[in-house]
Amino acid sequence: MNESILNNPYNASPFYDEMFSSPGEPRLHYRVLHQYLQNMTATMFEERRRVSDTAFLYQGITFTVYGEEQGIERIFPFDLIPRIIPFAEWQYIERGLTQRVTALNLFLHDIYHDQRILREKRIPSELVFSSRHFRPEMMGMNIPKDRYIHVVGTDIVRSDDGNYYVLEDNMRSPSGVSYMLENRQVMKRTFADLFSRYNVSPVEHYPQELLAALRAVVPHDYSDATVVLLTPGIHNSAYFEHTFLARQMGIEIVEGRDLVAHQNKIYMRTTDGLKLVDVIYRRVDDDFLDPLVFRKDSVLGLAGLLNAYRAGNVTIANSIGTGVADDKAVYAFVPEMIRFYLGEDPIINNIPTYLGWREDELEYILKNIDKLVVKAVNESGGYGMLVGPHASKEERENFRERVAANPRNYIAQPTLALSRHPTFLEDQLHGCHIDLRPYVLYGDKVVVVPGGLTRVALRKGSLVVNSSQGGGSKDTWVLRD
Helix, strand or coil: CCCEHHHCCCCCCCCCECCEEECCEECHHHHHHHHHHHCCEHHHHHHHHHHHHHHHHHCCCEEECCCCCCCCEEECCEEEEEEEECHHHHHHHHHHHHHHHHHHHHHHHHHCCCCHHHHCCCCCHHHHHCCCCCCHHHCCCCCHHHCCCCEEEEEEEECCCCCEEEEEEECCCCCCHHHHHHHHHHHHHHCHHHHCCCCECCCCCHHHHHHHHHHCCCCCCCCCCCEEEECCCCCCCCHHHHHHHHHHHCCEEECHHHEEEECCEEEEEECCEEEECCEEEECCCHHHCCCCCCCCCCCCCCCCHHHHHHCCCCEEECCCCHHHHCCHHHHCCHHHHHHHHHCCCCCCEECCCEECCCHHHHHHHHHCCCCEEEEECCCCCCCCEEEHHHCCHHHHHHHHHHHHHCHHHEEEEECCCCCEEEEEECCEEEEEEEEEECEEEECCCEEECCCCEEEEECCCCCCCCCHHHCEEEEEEEEECC
16 A cells, blocks of 8 residues: 555544644645655554554553553553644743743642632632642741742643633643653654754753752752652552653652651651752642641651641642642633733633532533533543533433532533644544643743643544543644744
8 A cells, every 4th residue: 555644535624623724735834744744655654653652662651541450551652743833833822821820829829828819809719718629738838939839731722713722730740741752752763854854842851941940949048959759659650750750850769658757857768878858849649748637548658748848848849739729610710810910811711611619600511511521620631521412311411410419529611622633543644632731840930841742532533632541642843933
């Protein structure tokens, strides 16, 4: 079969297509890629895909699927056709994310201190205080440089109107950045000739930028601070990423049992004895960080950690209590946060959101559940979600009962026509829905790495891009000016 993969029928409509402005007509920044693919057969493409899969396998690039009997780890699904973002478009995304993260950090400082935004009734106080991840233990605590969020993964989508929207913010311990970095390395090896024809912004410096952001928030002013990465252990779904990032940053990866709390300071066990720890980049949820304060049955964290944090002797990144800003009901008020703290309109808008805890909006959700995407406010990974138009009558009825029983725990949004991107499935190109997770670092200043993880729904027609739900990823090429 010597036919070009572009010769197979590819229907770009009715969705916004990232590569094609009209059938057969590539957008300006995709023309080089389009020409390149014209000279590629399905056999040639499949061979390169096997090479990339082998590279992922040998490098141990995996993720964990819980509850599967045949094994806990899988190779992370990867599509070789890159997503390309022109420079001016990226500048817009960068400005929007910088604005958003700045406002969210100010919000977190405010609700754990003066609570101005609540006293002025710009956000309902009962919404914040009823959030599962609001931590009263953080009230009045001062932390280095008032930085609550040091690493953020914000999910952005493009709708059929061509505009970007923020789907959700991930501030507790956003994952996926290792796949962004490894995707780039695989693409540079597999499509070196194509890559060299584009002026692509690098992403390889991310680990150094992350380390700089962590060092910027050390609790004391000295240069030889010790930074560690705290992992729940090998059975965590993102364990590959934990080891990858620790290795790239040149820091130790530790579990709770490797740490000791003594006189409100945190030490790491080493072969040379105990060593003072200054910054903990934690990939352990709040609930499991300190059994003296949170879950008493936790063996993943360290007893006494919160006391050391409160005493100002260690920095925890991201801070305890940031999950309140991850709450999907609180998400609905981020535009108001931007106006309140920065005096600006949002650069990138939210998706219209209906809140179950408001009686009139609850009634609307229950009546229109067949048209909406309904989400549990604290779930992630595509779990706790109903895509109404694609669900069965039984699934909709079950979800309607759940929402009615616990309205605070649910929001609903219109079913967006997410943009699609050509993706190689079953020996030909198909339009698959995508989103984008750029990574934002906040140390001395906000840094947005030029790229991010483009996630793609590898099941035809699916809107769910999460790897645990059948999704994969693409390399994201941000072009330089």
